Every structure is written in C-alpha cells, then in structure tokens.
Amino acid sequence: MLVGGAGRQKGGHACPPFLLSTWRCRPPLRAAHAGGNVLNRPAKNIFCAIFCAIFCAITATAGLAAELGIGAVQELGFGKFIAGAGGTVTLSAAGARTAGGNVQLVPSGSWNAAQFTVSGDPNLSYSVSLPADGTVAMFSGANSMALGGFTSNPSTTSQLGGGGTQTLMVGATLVVGSGQARGAYSGSFAVTINYN
Structure with a gap:
C-alpha cells in the first residue's frame, strides 16, 4: 500500500512515501571501528537510495522552431x-x-x-x-x-x-x-x- 504523506522514522530522517510500507530508510552510518573501517550500510538502505534517485530525475523538454x-x-x-x-x-x-x-x-x-x-x-x-x-x-x-x-x-x-x-x-x-x-x-x- 502506498502512503500519501512523507513519513519519518525515529531520529527525524524522512523516508520516501512510496517506500514506507516496504522499506525503512535509515540515516547513513558514520561510526567507525578503532581500526578505521567504516560500518557497512544495510543492503535495503542502498536499494532505497537507488530507487529514490530514479524518481528524482529532471524533466526533458524540447521546442520545435518554425522552418527557415x-x-x-x-x-x-x-x-x-x-x-x-x-x-x-x-x-x-x-x-x-x-x-x-x-x-x-x-x-x-x-x-x-x-x-x-x-x-x-x-x-x-x-x-x-x-x-x-x-x-x-x-x-x-x-x-x-x-x-x-x-x-x-x-x-x-x-x-x-x-x-x-x-x-x-x-x-x-x-x-x-x-x-x-x-x-x-x-x-x-x-x-x-x-x-x-
């Protein structure tokens, strides 16, 4: 089921309304081990980001000029x-x-x-x-x-x-x-x- 309004998960980070019923978007994990290795994001968060990028593409326009x-x-x-x-x-x-x-x-x-x-x-x-x-x-x-x-x-x-x-x-x-x-x-x- 698609949700009409923008939702927020705990912590105040917005999730795309069309994904609320399926995925829970989480903020990027920025913590690191003492050795310097960055923690990996959950795979479903990556999918969420890719899906959002597809729907945020700009619109293409064209104008037809009169023949010279x-x-x-x-x-x-x-x-x-x-x-x-x-x-x-x-x-x-x-x-x-x-x-x-x-x-x-x-x-x-x-x-x-x-x-x-x-x-x-x-x-x-x-x-x-x-x-x-x-x-x-x-x-x-x-x-x-x-x-x-x-x-x-x-x-x-x-x-x-x-x-x-x-x-x-x-x-x-x-x-x-x-x-x-x-x-x-x-x-x-x-x-x-x-x-x-």
Whole structure:
C-alpha cells in the first residue's frame, strides 16, 4: 500500500512515501571501528537510495522552431554597359553600380541588387552562405560572363525581427571579357540560410 504523506522514522530522517510500507530508510552510518573501517550500510538502505534517485530525475523538454525560409523579391540586374577591352561591373548589396578596367557604364536603364525575404522564428539568428567564385556564370547563347565576389546585407550572420522576417540584399561582380559579345545575358545563383 502506498502512503500519501512523507513519513519519518525515529531520529527525524524522512523516508520516501512510496517506500514506507516496504522499506525503512535509515540515516547513513558514520561510526567507525578503532581500526578505521567504516560500518557497512544495510543492503535495503542502498536499494532505497537507488530507487529514490530514479524518481528524482529532471524533466526533458524540447521546442520545435518554425522552418527557415527564403523567397526572391527582386532579381540581380547589372544594367547596360559597353565591354571595350574588358573589365568588371560591380553591384554592391546597397545597389550602387561601379565599373572597373575598360568597361563603360551606360547611365540609361535600371540596375539593382538582388532582394530576398528571410522568414522563420522571431528574433532567432541565422547565417548566410553565398556562392563561391567560379561557380556562377551568365549566358547569352554560347557566350558567357563569370559572376563572383558576392556580398550581402546583412552579411554572414543576422537576426530575424520580432515579426519573424528580414530583408536580405545581395550584390556581386560581373567579369566582362575584352570585346565581349553583345546580348542579353542571364543566369541564376543560390543563397543558403541556416539557423545558428
């Protein structure tokens, strides 16, 4: 029979209520012989202590976070330019466009950094992984231009807002060959995000 309240044996030491009808828990024996040998505890006291330890384990908990997502809002656009003897066209994550080498920018038209929306659990931090150099290119038929030097804002790590979303801007550098063939070039690249 289980006893509802905590019991005490003579001497004021508490016994677990679920063990009162079976075992009598005793305080540890601390007396020693003159030779220094500590008296052994009764075997049933040891069993009582082990049984108590099992029932005193802490509770395990777990929380399931919302899946981290990313959606494209605006493409990466370099606008128009003249290749000349070759060089580069760079778009910063803020959308500023600059030319390097002998490339000449055409001021008409539009250009813009890529824009994404990151979503997930509010206030959680995440990391951003951008393509490595030499892995992305833009094509126009058989002609191509390498795309690299990717940058982002926020950069490698950031934190979602209280609403669970954040805007991510991405820029890159386009490598233009000497006498690069005219045409409308296009391509694609991947941005990877993970919770920290």
